[in-house]
Amino acid sequence: MTAAVDVADAIRPRGDDVSRHVVVSPGMCSGGSLFFSRIGDWTWEAVGAACGMNVHAARTAEGEPAYLSFYYFRVRGGDVVHPYGLSFGDELQVSSRVFQFGSQSALTLHRVAPRGLRLPKRIDPEEMYEHPNPDCLYVENLNRWIARAKPGSNRGLSLVAPPDFSFHDLPQLPNVYSPRSLAGRVRAAGAFYPDGPPGFVEAARPQTFEYALDVVRDLNGAGLMYFASYFSIFDTALLRLWRSLGRTDEVFLQRKVTDQKVGYFGNADPGTTFTITVRAWRSSARPHMEVADMAMNERATGKLIAVTAIETENAVPPPDPIASSPDAH
Structure with missing residues (x-):
């Protein structure tokens, strides 16, 4: 595999899910955290597309910055696509889907597959949790909206969602797959x-x-x-x-x-x-x-x-x- 994604790749939102063609570039692969960083970008983009909002410029009702923070992150590597197995020029097809997870959170699933692999266009929880394709990498992101409780401090961050966070139309994740209790x-x-x-x-x-x-x-x-x-x-x-x-x-x-x-x-x-x-x-x-x-x-x-x-x-x-x-x- 090759690792590096072209940010200019076409993103095709379809309601609660997003698909994209990715060509791995140097800024997406290494023995460190570059690939996880890119997944985080995909998560924010998917939530923004599914909820019809600018996640990157979100504000609380008081006008303070709100951040879609990561609370739980799971990556399961496949036989072909795995976190440290990417290389320059690899072509990937990424399917992302956002699920409702309360008024202050969202859960996003990603499937990262080698280009050309025949798969369902939309990723469903049953595929992710019950029947994963052995060649694919799967990601589960649970994000919560936070804001600083005290200016300039990263301690005691508050849970607070921006008023334009529209989540009611998102599909609900079956409780059996919820990572909340874990x-x-x-x-x-x-x-x-x-x-x-x-x-x-x-x-x-x-x-x-x-x-x-x-x-x-x-x-x-x-x-x-x-x-x-x-x-x-x-x-x-x-x-x-x-x-x-x-x-x-x-x-x-x-x-x-x-x-x-x-x-x-x-x-x-x-x-x-x-x-x-x-x-x-x-x-x-x-x-x-x-x-x-x-x-x-x-x-x-x-x-x-x-x-x-x-x-x-x-x-x-x-x-x-x-x-x-x-x-x-």
Whole structure:
């Protein structure tokens, strides 16, 4: 595959869904967060088209900026299209559909397929959750409208929707597929897998790393911590764990992410330092499959900022599990 999308690609809105032809360009692919950033753009564009509003310039009833923030983000990679498997010039067909999720939220599904694959024009929840095409990448985004409660501060953000957010005509997602209860459990436990994923054994002792918020890379144009930077921050911590286990950077770059979930539970101001606790497991039946569960907290307050679970498929099975590696701080 090739990674980079041409922003000039034709976007064809059809009510609650949007389709587009994408040619991967350098600004959309790397070993970092560029692809997730582009997905976020597609989400905002899809919500804007489905709700008939300018998402990028949204305002509260008081005239303050309102932002369609990310609360839950899931990416499931396919055999052909997966997050770090794109390359320059790859051609993709993207189908996006927006669903009603209350008066202050929206849920968007994306299907990213290799160009030419015969698929239904519209993505339905049953395809996403029950019968995914093995060649495609699927994305689930739950977004909530927020605004700053205090000027210049990223703490205590308020849930508030702009008055022109028109959601009543959007289709409703069947409750069986709602991520609401999952996100609530993750937030309460500070983990997707508090007891480890079933069928997996510990691959390393939990380790905790520190990360200082980078004002050059981690903030967006509104001064908020950028949703895509959470992916790169978590990957930075995971890479540090891999190195502590004697694995090479080349092996890390060759990994295939088959499933990643992120719960966004807080933002942060410049000057914040985080602690990121990483736990890792390996499949008992398929040694090349691993899962890492990470929690990001403010170092000073202990406040939970975000949680992720990353399922990876390695090109070759790593060495036997190392359960005696020293803790890193």
